[in-house]
Amino acid sequence: MRGDGDEPMSEDANVALLEKIVADQRTILAKEVNADVTKIPQVWALYKEVQDYYERGMRVPDDVTLLWCDDNWGNIRRLPTAAERARSGGAGIYYHFDYVGGPRNYKWLNTNPLTKIWEQMHLAWQHDATRIWIVNVGDLKPMEFPIEYFLTYAWAPAKWPYERIGEFSEQWAAREFGPTHASEIAALVNGYTKLNGRRKPELIEPGTFSLVNYREAERVLAEWQDLVSRAEKIEAVLPTAAHDAFFQLVLYPIQACANLNELYIAAGRNRLYSVQGRFDTNREAERARQAFDNDAALVQRFHSINGGKWNHQMSQGKFGYVNWQEPPAEVMPAVAILRPNKRAVPAIAFEGRETSWPVWGTPPPKVPSLDVYSQGSRWVELFNRGETPYTFTAVADQPWLKVTPSSGTVLETVRIEISADWSAVPVGNTTAKVTFKPDQGRPLTVTVPIVNPAELRPGSFDGFVEIDHHVAIEAPHFSRAIGDTQTAWHTLPDFGRTLGGVTTSPVLAEPRTPGGDAPRLEYDIHFFSAGEAKVEFQVAPSLDFQPDEPLRFAASFDDEAPQIIRVGTNPNEWEPWGTAVSDGVRRVFSTHQLKGAGRHTLKIWAVTPGVVLERIIIDTGTGRFSGVRPSYLGPVESPRAGTGK
Known part of the structure; x- marks a missing residue:
């Protein structure tokens, strides 16, 4: 029994009224159904x-x-x-x-x-x-x-x-589609549900996924596009009689959700590009419009298959939310339209910053570091603030620094990857530079930090390595899981937003006291810096399901005393509950002092059952130089050195 309008009753009326309602209902049941009301x-x-x-x-x-x-x-x-x-x-x-x-x-x-x-x-x-x-x-x-x-x-x-x-x-x-493709179809259905579980489609916005950090938006789109490609290949080989069911159960949700993510990311690029003054601002606006139209076409196909059996089924709105309630009509996110300069105006954007250069007051371009452990690449984007193309050449100041492409023509954005030939990079940390020389305007120079330390060669240490002032770890990649007769650790593959989760059993176990030889996960990490380390733990957004036993675990480095960390949220309190359920993960924190550079062991101690740990992100940056840049999912996992990687 609730109040008028499906709202809570007043504090002074609710309990007494409900107790009377229950008593009256049981009296009616005893009279009309069974005199022994306990049998009902x-x-x-x-x-x-x-x-x-x-x-x-x-x-x-x-x-x-x-x-x-x-x-x-x-x-x-x-x-x-x-x-x-x-x-x-x-x-x-x-x-x-x-x-x-x-x-x-x-x-x-x-x-x-x-x-x-x-x-x-x-x-x-x-x-x-x-x-x-x-x-x-x-x-x-x-x-x-x-x-x-x-x-x-x-x-x-x-x-x-x-x-x-x-x-x-x-x-x-x-059972639905036959055994031949069952494994792949199962992976597709679980795959799209996992991606939707990261953040429900109704909650996605143009700024949800970072366009400049950790290639996040690109990685999200690639995951969706992979599902689309695989699903379309399955549809092509299924019997015609199975096409309607496959579209409804598998293909439509994958195509429609991939398209929704494409729309919002295109709208996000449009907004970023408009601030940077890019010529291709309007192209991203058109991509967003096209995705909006694609959604209507997918809905129409759903409504027309099987003679229109499921007409109106996918009319549920998902675009245009401004509060909790769905909008009265589908509304495409706002986009900007740019009027470019007539002449060519070379400019550059770079990984790790939403700013571009040259802009008054903006520091010269500098990308995040390249390191010998992950041996990846960093990107910059040459773009045009005008509608007249220009050409460029790129020159690195070190022979082992690779720039791809090293020349070209720029009307719309050109993505350039910077990497290193590590067999030729001298040992030691240094910086290199790449200068882009357009045929119009002044040169644009980008600084590239290089991490190739003498004290930690690849293979000399088995564990994670601090790079770019942070360490990011998927929870299932522990160095050791130490249990005992009362508590065991279990990995939950594919749980949560990224790789999986780690939890304990049995779930009815009594709380444990952390420290000593108590159950724990251990993560070996090499730090190049000492001092404060701020640790973010991403855990499942579980609630305190026992009234006198809040969900918690503990964390420590090396031999320091464990810090108890509360996990559960209260749904009666909008924050942090609202953020946790929106993000599909709860973020909790601890702060530690690393006494010196070198090897350290992060220990995650079991306290109460019911905690599922998904990711660990350690920020060793100081002041305004935070090691963790803004993103939705967090940094990609840090490199691992040694045989256990």
Whole structure:
């Protein structure tokens, strides 16, 4: 029972009124159904503020099932305590695949990875919240895959451990499309759901993914384009009779979500390019418009297949959100239109900065460092602020510095990759320069830091290496996982936003005291700097599902005392809960002092079960020279030296 307009009742009326409602309902049931009211199945849904009534002391008879709920975003708010597990009515779970409400509605397509469903419902099973499971799916049509998984797992949780998620997916694909391509189809469905789970489509905006740091927007688009290519290849070889089903279940969500990401990234480029004055600002505006039109064409195909059986099914809006509620119509993000100079105006943009050069007050171009461990490349972009092309040549001041391409013509943006021939780079840290000489205007020079230290040669150390004032680590890439008879570590492949997660079992274990020989993950890292290290831990956005036992772990370097770190959020508090569910990850932090450069070991100590660690990002920058640049997913994983990489 809720208040008028599906809102909470007033504080002074709610508990007393609800207790009277429950008593009256049971009186009616005893009179009309069975005089022994305990024989009648009854459920009390502890949804939103109703859970608060329970926590403040409201109770129902022991035979009533307590239906615990998630936060509407797939994170269970509460699970039975040991005492509550003894109730005769037992407990259940009300879960969500779809929601109307803040931070934003998510109603369009499936955004629920099976890995996340398993992790949360496994907790429910282990805590004996098994009397009834309900999942709010919104529309049945786009949720066939997760619905079947949810019900299959509910029927026999012990039969479906985490390791069998892939097997379930392949069985589903084989039943629908035959065994020949079942493995690939399963990978496609889980693949697009994983990418949607990073951030739900309704929450993506032009600035979500960085255009200048860690090649983030490019990597996101490449992941989507890979799924599109693979899905289209499967469609081409499936029997014609399977095409409609394949489009609805596999191809449409992949094409439509890839297109949505392309639209927002194009709109983001348009805005960045307009600030930089690039000639191709208008090209990115046109790309965004084309993607907006492509979306309409994909929707039309969905609505017309099978004689229009599913007409209007994909009319759900996803573009143009400005608050939690969906817009009244699809609205393309705003784009800028630029009137370029008539003459050629050479300029340069460079990795790591949204600024361009030459601009008054902007420091000369400098890209992030090249290092001997990852042996990658850095990019700069020559562009034109005018509509007349110009030509250029590039000259490096070191023979081992490679520039590709080293000459060309620039009307629209030309991406140039800078790398090194490491077999010829002298040992030691230094800088190199590349000068771009346009046939019009002045030369443009870019500084390239080179990291090739004498004290740590590739292969001389087994672990991660600090580069560019930071270290980024995927949690499953630990150096050692140390458990004991009470606590074991488990890797959850493909969990979360990137590679996977690491958690502990059993989930009913008592909290552990960190330190000494207690269970821990260890990560060996070589630092070139000493002093303050700020550590960001990206963990699953789980809630404190036990009333007196907040989720937590501990962290330390080397032999220092572990720092206890709280993980869970409170959905009654907009921050940090709203940020965590929007981002699909919770960020928590600790700060440490590294006594010297060289090898250190980061230790992650188990405290409570239910914590899933996904990534670790260590920032060793100082002052305004932060080692971690802005992005959504964070830096790509740092290089590893040695045989264990």
